[in-house]
Amino acid sequence: MPAPKLGEQFGSYSVQEHALRLGMWAFLGSELLLFAGLFALYAAYRTMYGPDFEAAIRHNTLWYGTINTFILLTSSLTVALSVWAVRREKFKLVVFFLFITILQGAAFLVVKTLEYVKHYTDGALPGPYYHWHELPTFGANRFYTMYWVMTGLHAGHVIAGMCVLAWFCWRAHHRHYTAEHHTMLEMGTLYWHLVDVIWIFLWPMLYLS
Amino acid sequence: MTPPAVQPQQHPEVPDYLHADRGIWSWLNTRDHKRIALMFYVGVLFFLGLGGLFALALRTELLTPDRTIMDAMTYNRMFTLHGVTMVWLFLIPSIPTVFGNFILPMQLGAKDLAFPKLNLASFYVYVVGAIVMLGGMIAGGTDTGWTFYAPYSSQTPTRVVPVVIGVFILGISTIFTAINFIVTTHTLRAKGMTWGKLPLFVWAIYGVSIIMLLATPVLGLTLLLIGLDHGLRLGLFNPAVGGDPVLFQHLFWFYSHPAVYIMILPAMGVISEVVPTFSQRRPSSYWAIAISTIGIAFVGFFTWGHHMFVAGISELDAGIFGLLSMFVAIFSAIKVFTWVATLYKGSIHFNTPMLYFFVFLFLFTFGGMTGVAVATQSLDVHWTDTYFVVAHFHFIMVGGSLAAFLAAAHYWFPKMFGRLYSERVGLLSATGVFLGFNLTFVPQFLLGNMGMPRRYYSYPPRFQWLNDLSTGGAYLLAAAILVTVLNLLIALKWGKKAGPNPWRSRSFEWLTDSPPPKHNFEEPPHLGYSPYDYTISEEEARARAQAR
Numbered sequence: 001m002p003a004p005k006l007g008e009q010f011g012s013y014s015v016q017e018h019a020l021r022l023g024m025w026a027f028l029g030s031e032l033l034l035f036a037g038l039f040a041l042y043a044a045y046r047t048m049y050g051p052d053f054e055a056a057i058r059h060n061t062l063w064y065g066t067i068n069t070f071i072l073l074t075s076s077l078t079v080a081l082s083v084w085a086v087r088r089e090k091f092k093l094v095v096f097f098l099f100i101t102i103l104q105g106a107a108f109l110v111v112k113t114l115e116y117v118k119h120y121t122d123g124a125l126p127g128p129y130y131h132w133h134e135l136p137t138f139g140a141n142r143f144y145t146m147y148w149v150m151t152g153l154h155a156g157h158v159i160a161g162m163c164v165l166a167w168f169c170w171r172a173h174h175r176h177y178t179a180e181h182h183t184m185l186e187m188g189t190l191y192w193h194l195v196d197v198i199w200i201f202l203w204p205m206l207y208l209s
Numbered sequence: 210m211t212p213p214a215v216q217p218q219q220h221p222e223v224p225d226y227l228h229a230d231r232g233i234w235s236w237l238n239t240r241d242h243k244r245i246a247l248m249f250y251v252g253v254l255f256f257l258g259l260g261g262l263f264a265l266a267l268r269t270e271l272l273t274p275d276r277t278i279m280d281a282m283t284y285n286r287m288f289t290l291h292g293v294t295m296v297w298l299f300l301i302p303s304i305p306t307v308f309g310n311f312i313l314p315m316q317l318g319a320k321d322l323a324f325p326k327l328n329l330a331s332f333y334v335y336v337v338g339a340i341v342m343l344g345g346m347i348a349g350g351t352d353t354g355w356t357f358y359a360p361y362s363s364q365t366p367t368r369v370v371p372v373v374i375g376v377f378i379l380g381i382s383t384i385f386t387a388i389n390f391i392v393t394t395h396t397l398r399a400k401g402m403t404w405g406k407l408p409l410f411v412w413a414i415y416g417v418s419i420i421m422l423l424a425t426p427v428l429g430l431t432l433l434l435i436g437l438d439h440g441l442r443l444g445l446f447n448p449a450v451g452g453d454p455v456l457f458q459h460l461f462w463f464y465s466h467p468a469v470y471i472m473i474l475p476a477m478g479v480i481s482e483v484v485p486t487f488s489q490r491r492p493s494s495y496w497a498i499a500i501s502t503i504g505i506a507f508v509g510f511f512t513w514g515h516h517m518f519v520a521g522i523s524e525l526d527a528g529i530f531g532l533l534s535m536f537v538a539i540f541s542a543i544k545v546f547t548w549v550a551t552l553y554k555g556s557i558h559f560n561t562p563m564l565y566f567f568v569f570l571f572l573f574t575f576g577g578m579t580g581v582a583v584a585t586q587s588l589d590v591h592w593t594d595t596y597f598v599v600a601h602f603h604f605i606m607v608g609g610s611l612a613a614f615l616a617a618a619h620y621w622f623p624k625m626f627g628r629l630y631s632e633r634v635g636l637l638s639a640t641g642v643f644l645g646f647n648l649t650f651v652p653q654f655l656l657g658n659m660g661m662p663r664r665y666y667s668y669p670p671r672f673q674w675l676n677d678l679s680t681g682g683a684y685l686l687a688a689a690i691l692v693t694v695l696n697l698l699i700a701l702k703w704g705k706k707a708g709p710n711p712w713r714s715r716s717f718e719w720l721t722d723s724p725p726p727k728h729n730f731e732e733p734p735h736l737g738y739s740p741y742d743y744t745i746s747e748e749e750a751r752a753r754a755q756a757r
Contacts, residue, residue, distance in 0.1 A: 007321075007323075007325070008320060008321070008728075009314075009319060009320040009321040009322070009323065009325070009397060010323075010396075010397070011733075015396055015397075018395075018396055019323045019324075019392050019393075019395075019396040019397075022391070022392045022395055022396065023323065023324060023327075023388050023389075023391075023392045026387075026388045026391055026392065026422055027384075027388055029422065029423065030384050030387075030388075030422050030423065030425070030426050031426065033423050033424075033426040033427055034426035034427070034429065034430050035430075036426075036427065037426075037427045037430040037431060037460050037463075038430065040456075040459075040460070041434075041445070041456060041460070044453065044456050045453075048453070049451070126441075126443050127441065127442055127443035127444045127445075127450065128442050128443075128444065128450065138450070138451035139451070141450065141451060142451050142452070145443055145444070145445060149434070149437065149443070149445070
């Protein structure tokens with residue numbers, strides 16, 4: 001079983017792993033700020049168009065969003081279980097849990113696509129393409145513009161997360177990790193948790209009024 | 210300082226980092242922070258030249274009240290290109306990616322940054338971002354100004370999208386660099402180096418990395434939204450469809466005000482190294498400089514509203530933002546007085562970097578004081594969008610950041626290349642930079658105060674003599690910078706050998722050879738003492754660093 005490479009700039013594995021963890025958390029903080037701008041915009045427009053936003057949320061596809069919340073929360077469990085498994089060197093389980101997580105990511109995207117199709121047929125599109133007769137207001141237009149941008153950026157992160165996990169799944173399949181050295185895998189799962197955490201905030205903002 | 214007797218290289222048998230590997234591929238695929246720093250050096254100097262050419266074109270156009278060499282639309286594109294090139298391709302990356310990259314690991318006694326591959330990636334991401342942006346410029350450029358204010362930026366027929374995508378990509382490079390510096394400072398300090406013994410340049414780079422990490426993603430997102438507004442007409446900031454353009458200003462300045470500190474904090478870090486070395490004295494207060502660095506980094510996040518006094522924010526908000534802005538002035542003044550007090554009873558040597566310190570001191574203080582003035586609502590309403598503002602921020606960005614960049618270029622030149630530049634030409638060109646700069650921008654203060662708006666193509670004939678003075682100054686400044694670069698290029702080949710420590714500094718990067726070997730130090734040093742302790746001799750400091 002190959003031990004991971006120790007960078008020559010590090011004195012020991014523990015320093016290297018500490019550095020990786022710190023770097024990942026710094027990166028996650030940066031990612032949060034990426035979404036923070038959108039949250040701030042959402043808050044400002046909701047203050048401006050309160051009733052319109054509430055009406056738009058009531059007309060939104062609640063069940064699609066809720067099912068997706070369930071899927072993502074479950075995927076956070078399975079991705080955490082993959083770390084549990086790698087600590088016990090049960091590599092087949094690691095691959096299994098990561099694979100299930102990726103599948104759930106795919107399921108999330110399928111549901112999201114169905115939802116987008118419904119919005120498309122309704123005419124609940126962003127900006128100038130918006131023509132939903134049930135909610136012909138400026139505010140609803142703002143809401144759906146924000147909705148598309150926020151869920152779009154999040155979906156991009158889901159896809160990125162799936163790619164990262166697929167890479168680690170392949171690495172785990174080829175036994176690149178040990179009970180002691182699997183920090184990279186843990187960092188990948190942290191990223192997946194971030195994707196989940198952002199969705200936990202998007203869900204109430206976009207589906208529960 | 211009298212040129213020191215050439216000290217012998219300590220380890221003639223170990224090749225330095227420039228000669229450790231050979232061939233172009235060994236550069237393009239290097240993990241060595243010093244080589245990556247040099248690649249960035251070439252990049253930022255190229256864009257300094259390009260941005261400078263744009264500036265000269267602008268100033269040439271303004272020689273006469275009406276058309277001189279270009280039409281109005283070209284002029285609008287030109288000042289935008291000047292702004293985006295100077296801000297995102299030169300000023301923001303300049304000191305951190307070149308001198309931060311090169312010096313920070315050495316000051317920490319580390320072999321490299323924590324993530325060498327990420328460091329290399331940040332260079333290539335920078336190149337890609339620059340190419341995308343250049344592509345947009347060649348395809349027609351944009352005329353929004355570097356601020357991309359909505360809703361105009363979503364309606365202009367010019368090429369906004371490639372330029373904002375370029376800036377977004379450059380942001381990724383910035384974030385990579387910031388993560389690397391933060392993690393390296395936390396994990397790779399030499400044995401014995403506590404946070405209280407961190408060199409002041411490291412404090413500055415650490416503080417600026419935090420700003421880069423937390424502010425850059427907001428800018429990236431905001432510019433993506435501008436791209437969507439322009440490309441897909443989403444109207445996120447367009448009042449015609451219910452959007453609010455002031456929200457754009459909030460998001461933009463949430464990044465772009467801290468971005469000013471991204472430019473100035475590393476400059477302050479350079480100055481904090483230059484002053485003790487050329488006064489041969491410890492800083493009069495280490496902690497005053499270190500803490501005010503972090504103070505500026507923190508308060509900088511809460512001052513963005515002073516860019517928006519005329520955008521319709523409330524009196525109360527304006528007052529609060531104005532007050533918070535004063536804190537930055539207090540922290541900056543703490544630094545200025547600490548540097549000046551360091552000179553007291555020091556053994557002062559007038560080498561080129563030290564002259565740049567005095568240039569910096571005058572220009573930065575002047576720019577900072579006018580900054581306090583424009584952060585005051587009652588005064589700012591009068592000066593908003595006039596040349597006064599242009600002159601103010603050039604005093605900080607050029608007078609502060611560029612002067613410190615040039616100070617660093619001279620100060621660390623012997624360390625980076627192992628040779629000494631011509632001190633006489635260095636002093637002459639620094640004087641030229643100072644004179645040229647003042648001749649360029651002092652008239653702009655006067656013009657702004659007389660009511661000349663920024664970004665205007667033509668002006669009333671009574672403003673012409675001041676504009677012509679400013680243009681003359683711009684040419685002098687450009688010539689002085691050209692001489693500076695030539696002086697350093699000549700020294701690269703024909704300069705005298707420098708030896709490990711030509712300035713007799715106690716800072717840790719001078720403990721090793723010049724140019725340093727690939728891994729910086731022969732043995733991991735033990736740095737449990739102050740980098741500014743001039744009460745001990747160089748030999749004693751060296752012995753301490755090697756103590757086990």
